[in-house]
Amino acid sequence: MTERKPYPSDLSDARWALIEPTLTAWRQARLDRRPTGQPASVELREIFNAILYINRTGIAWKYLPHDFPSYNTVYAYYAAWRDEGILAQLNYELTGLARVKEGRKAEPTACVIDTQSVKTSTNVPLTSQGTDAGKKIVGRKRGIATDTLGLILAVVVTAASLSDNAIGIRLLDEAKDTHPAISKTWVDTGFKNAVIEHGAKLDIDVEVVSRKAETRGFHVVKRRWVVERSLGWLMLYRRLTRDYETLPASSQAMIHIASINNLTKRITDESTPTWRGTY
Template structure:
């Protein structure tokens, strides 16, 4: 790897050691299958560093610094890893390691569901957008499921006009397939009987948690505060302040990358330097 000044979002040796086996296995499998034509020459660590740079800073890929791999190459790998489920696999693996470090079972038995509507950029095709009538936002809706530690278990990105019921059912199916031990989930009042009935069919008890009507202004809501905190974590990555991706699947990958960044730091006990550290 060519020596260059490091960026705050670059992977340390310890964090790269958590990610490298999965990416190296992916490249080896493609090489043996004859996919991609000529032999790969780009360093996978630098490719991942470039993806983290875009995710953390929010810049357009075309504006990647010249000491990182070409933006076309970075986008090509990002698309391939999205299509091949590499970000899903990494998130699953790192979530298990983080839960183990926290003294929890590898597979969670309880989760929390929530959604977030965000505006889109001009990159997003009109058919993938919609209007969230409640929040008066034109864009897309991110539906996530977290465990009780706030770690991402499943994510789906749809048009903002999609109902919480539709998103909730999709997320329950996705989370149950990946984490079969799930037996309990907490949701807000936007999720109706369809989600509760679908959860029962999957063996998941769905409990609706509502705010105390006697309390005015902001209040911490039981269990739901955990998933709200997770949404706050991912919003620290500027690429997620708005949905800039042309495809909803790419948007979901950007959310998973933000959590992979978070999880690797939790496992290695690292933090990202900020202006406060000076």
């Protein structure tokens, strides 16, 4: 690894060891398809560190510090991993490891679904954003499905004008496709009969969990608090406080990256980078 002063977002050796096999296999497959078969000179760890830096700090690609590989190179890898599903694959692989570490089976059997509307930046095409009439937000809507630990199982990003029902159906499809053992899900009252009926077709029991009518103000809602906490975790990443991405697929990828960052720390019991205090 190139010698440079580390950033707080950098991967430790233990966290990189969880990610490296998947990225190395991906690179080898691409090299095998090349006519020359020449190995790439850039280090995959530095590429991923650069992506984590952007995800955590919220900067534009062109503002990537010069001690990382060039932003064009970093973005090219990011776009390839996004389009080929590598980031989603890493998310799901690490979710299984994190569940086993918590004493659960690798494959979840239940999930929780919720949505979050966020404002968009000026570069986001008008065709991919809309207005959430209920929350009075112009932008995009994120839908996530998590397991009962709050680990992300499925992600959907759409215009904010799309209904929770439509997003919920897509989340159920994605979650069931990736985790066939899922047979139960909890949702809030924004999800109506269409989601319940679609869940039944997939052999998933969809239960609507309502707030306690007799309790005023904030209170913890059974089951739903798990996914709401996960949405809160995402907001710790500045790239996700607003939707800056031109493509909804990039928005989903940025959520997967934040999730990968959380999962690797969870698996290795790291709350801060391991290079702290070593000088």
